[in-house]
Amino acid sequence: MGETKSAAARTGLLLAAPALLLLLLFYLFPVGRVLSLSVLEPTPGLGNYEMLFTSSGIQAVLSATARICLITTAIAVPLGYLMAYVITIGSRSMRTFMLYGVLLPLWVSALVRSFVWVTLLQRRGLVNQFLQSLGVIDQPLPLIWNEFGVIVGMVHYMIPYAVLPLLASMAAIDIRLVEAARGMGASRGRAFREVFLPLSMPGIAASAILVLILTFGFYTTPAILGGGRTMMIAQYITTQILVLPRWGVGAMLATVLVVVTIALLLLLSRFFDPSHSRTER
Amino acid sequence: MNGTPALSARNLTKRYGPVVAVDDFSADIQPGEFLTLLGPSGSGKSTVLSMIAGFSAPDAGRLHLRGQDITAWGPEKRAFGMVYQGYALFPHMTVAQNVAFGLRMRGRPKAQIAERVRTVLARVRLDGFEDRLPRQLSGGQQQRVALARAIAFEPNLLLLDEPLSALDRQLRSEVQRELRELNRDLGLTFIFVTHDQDEAMSLSDRVAVMNNGRLAQIGTPADLYERPANRFIAGFLGQSNFFSGDVEEQRGDEVAVRVGGLRLLAISPERLQAGTEVTLTLRPERIAVGDAARSCANVVEGMLRSRTYLGSSIAIEAEVEGIGLLLSTAAAWAPDGGGGATAFGEGQPVALGWSAHAATLLSER
Numbered sequence A: 001m002g003e004t005k006s007a008a009a010r011t012g013l014l015l016a017a018p019a020l021l022l023l024l025l026f027y028l029f030p031v032g033r034v035l036s037l038s039v040l041e042p043t044p045g046l047g048n049y050e051m052l053f054t055s056s057g058i059q060a061v062l063s064a065t066a067r068i069c070l071i072t073t074a075i076a077v078p079l080g081y082l083m084a085y086v087i088t089i090g091s092r093s094m095r096t097f098m099l100y101g102v103l104l105p106l107w108v109s110a111l112v113r114s115f116v117w118v119t120l121l122q123r124r125g126l127v128n129q130f131l132q133s134l135g136v137i138d139q140p141l142p143l144i145w146n147e148f149g150v151i152v153g154m155v156h157y158m159i160p161y162a163v164l165p166l167l168a169s170m171a172a173i174d175i176r177l178v179e180a181a182r183g184m185g186a187s188r189g190r191a192f193r194e195v196f197l198p199l200s201m202p203g204i205a206a207s208a209i210l211v212l213i214l215t216f217g218f219y220t221t222p223a224i225l226g227g228g229r230t231m232m233i234a235q236y237i238t239t240q241i242l243v244l245p246r247w248g249v250g251a252m253l254a255t256v257l258v259v260v261t262i263a264l265l266l267l268l269s270r271f272f273d274p275s276h277s278r279t280e281r
Numbered sequence B: 001m002n003g004t005p006a007l008s009a010r011n012l013t014k015r016y017g018p019v020v021a022v023d024d025f026s027a028d029i030q031p032g033e034f035l036t037l038l039g040p041s042g043s044g045k046s047t048v049l050s051m052i053a054g055f056s057a058p059d060a061g062r063l064h065l066r067g068q069d070i071t072a073w074g075p076e077k078r079a080f081g082m083v084y085q086g087y088a089l090f091p092h093m094t095v096a097q098n099v100a101f102g103l104r105m106r107g108r109p110k111a112q113i114a115e116r117v118r119t120v121l122a123r124v125r126l127d128g129f130e131d132r133l134p135r136q137l138s139g140g141q142q143q144r145v146a147l148a149r150a151i152a153f154e155p156n157l158l159l160l161d162e163p164l165s166a167l168d169r170q171l172r173s174e175v176q177r178e179l180r181e182l183n184r185d186l187g188l189t190f191i192f193v194t195h196d197q198d199e200a201m202s203l204s205d206r207v208a209v210m211n212n213g214r215l216a217q218i219g220t221p222a223d224l225y226e227r228p229a230n231r232f233i234a235g236f237l238g239q240s241n242f243f244s245g246d247v248e249e250q251r252g253d254e255v256a257v258r259v260g261g262l263r264l265l266a267i268s269p270e271r272l273q274a275g276t277e278v279t280l281t282l283r284p285e286r287i288a289v290g291d292a293a294r295s296c297a298n299v300v301e302g303m304l305r306s307r308t309y310l311g312s313s314i315a316i317e318a319e320v321e322g323i324g325l326l327l328s329t330a331a332a333w334a335p336d337g338g339g340g341a342t343a344f345g346e347g348q349p350v351a352l353g354w355s356a357h358a359a360t361l362l363s364e365r
């Protein structure tokens, strides 16, 4: 038994070897090289990492990144929850319509979507013109080239990623459980709070972590909608490496990004564990 | 059985697009009664139950609870206990929390809830399981938690949708007895859904048989078995032989029916015109085989085709000219110590007989 198992494992390893080698050669090795620069450039040591505590510029970028990512997640996940909920409990036609509404934007690049937001949000964009024509405001609102604009664009981009894990987790909820709660005297709201919401918790966690991971690495949207005034970590790294170039600092920040992402992924894998997300039948 | 019914369904109808899931269902349930909805898969049993519970709104018809119209009430206001097929226990709550749910929704004080949960769990013999999660229980234990949860808040009515179908035979008969006791001890009204006819017959005060969304017949188990209202019931509950024929004449209650080349006697309180097309239904166990058949009002000669040993009885299929295969069951052991029906050999001629009272006349083909 044990022998056949190890033999099978060996065969499996052999079959996977070419792919693993490719991965090692073209992916892990270069990434490792770049990350190693963080302790080698400009001089060997942890000097670059000290900057995390000393450089106010880096701290500003990190805190802006964390703030924007958390706010984006805090908005995208509840919106995604609402959509996933409507898709889950809605009629069939509603479901198809909403699903397409959620998935279609995935085919439009971040670049195009960002420029669409520019035309909508700029000083003489549609939103400001509309509000001015209604007389709600005298002066155009600063809707873009700031954190607000970045968050609007990022939330919009993130909605499908927030919806999908939630949909998967809600599909696994036995809707009769909500019925059962109602039959035992729970109002609609109470049945939702006591039964549906707790059972969709793994989905919420998965969705939040996925959105957080994806927002950390955002480049295009903040670059365009932030207008250079709001800088997030990905853009900062690019500047360090391509413009200045300060490879050491860029590599250090990239390492931080990778470590945070891996930590979040580990957390995420907990919620995709079947024993956590599946309802008993 | 008189007085205001506990629940009265009037002309309930439910459509799903072109499918008529339930068509014009009417029934009165008396307080404390054990009523079973019986029918083949897809006949609309669950749909009736879910309209009664308030989970789906009828397209037509009304529901009355002790005389009060509750058609427009939501499920939480009706407060019926329900046990689902597959139980639908809350997977994120412990056994105690599951059972306490209905009480908590009613805002009962904490101490009272704890006391009631203890009592109910003891009633279903699950004391000591309070802190387990549903997935840590066996199927039978989950079933009992579902039952405890449904009766904990002292509902007016208990609805059970095939609660026993996931249990093995032995456990099933045990729970059946518990259900009967619950029905008697608490005076709780039961509406029980099953597609198992033996279960329906042995548990119920009355059985409502459904077919294709319609109520085919409602009555006591004996009513349904002895006096089936139509061919479907006669075939669905137990086994029956069917013969199609024409009424020849009627003398008093006794009707002579021509079936093939045979003249068979049956009883009908109804007046039937000569020439009326009818169906005779005959239970296999009411047919006498061999010498005993000679003294019956109806005697036919047949050729024994097959003999199946069933332990307590023997099933005999005989080919009878003019009416085809006739199924009968006879005791495998004769009171005089003889071999009973084992004496008949396959391929040999055999006499079959039954009294005029044995057959039921249906005025349909």
Ligand SMILES: Nc1ncnc2c1ncn2[C@@H]1O[C@H](COP(=O)(O)OP(=O)(O)OP(=O)(O)O)[C@@H](O)[C@H]1O
Pocket: B016, B019, B020, B021, B022, B039, B040, B041, B042, B043, B044, B045, B046, B047, B048, B195
């Ligand atoms: N939500 C629904 N949408 C469409 N059709 C439905 C729906 N619910 C039930 N039906 C249809 O209504 C009919 C009756 O269904 P129902 O579930 O009441 O049957 P049942 O007697 O409970 O069967 P079973 O013994 O298999 O549980 C079936 O033809 C079924 O396909």
Ligand SMILES: [Mg+2]
Pocket: B045, B046, B047, B161
């Ligand atoms: Mg059903």
